Amino acid sequence: AQSVTQLDSHVSVSEGTPVLLRCNYSSSYSPSLFWYVQHPNKGLQLLLKYTSAATLVKGINGFEAEFKKSETSFHLTKPSAHMSDAAEYFCVVSTNNQGGKLIFGQGTELSVKP
């Protein structure tokens, strides 16, 4: 069985400071891992993905995530937050034998203070 746990329901940072959104996963098979972002009243946009290639994954808008198998983690980071980063972020796991089914974490709301 697969699952995803996002360790913080809400993270607040000041503009220009680093962002860390934490995610742990559980999977019986080699997982694919994703981070999606949802701005208010918008759809979901793919930020980045890990699919068994490089463990450090770069995404859009300066975001990165590192796959750590020993820690079963896939934390999302950004060196310097921007006001436009304020949104809901979802960590997502899937495996190739699940027909494309995505398992979502509970979401982390990121607030960015001026």
Place this chain on the structure above:
Amino acid sequence: DTAVSQTPKYLVTQMGNDKSIKCEQNLGHDTMYWYKQDSKKFLKIMFSYNNKELIINETVPNRFSPKSPDKAHLNLHINSLELGDSAVYFCASSLKRDRPEAFFGQGTRLTVV
């Protein structure tokens, strides 16, 4: 050109009514999905179709019936709407069933009154 488009964006209806949400993707993908986002923003898969064939049917009430006339379209019909059906419904598509990177539509906010 919108990759995955859903209509309508907002839907307000009374309990007991029947309604449909339409979804179209122009990405040439084989696999399409319906996800439901509840009031706590939790997202869960409902259905998945691969080349018009149903491959995932989670524990969804029979009142929900997906229909895929071709691989570019996946519609969701809901009978006898209940208050608890109020949610945001997202359509998504991926290249193939074993390539789970999904592209999502903008969502349909359904409010049952």
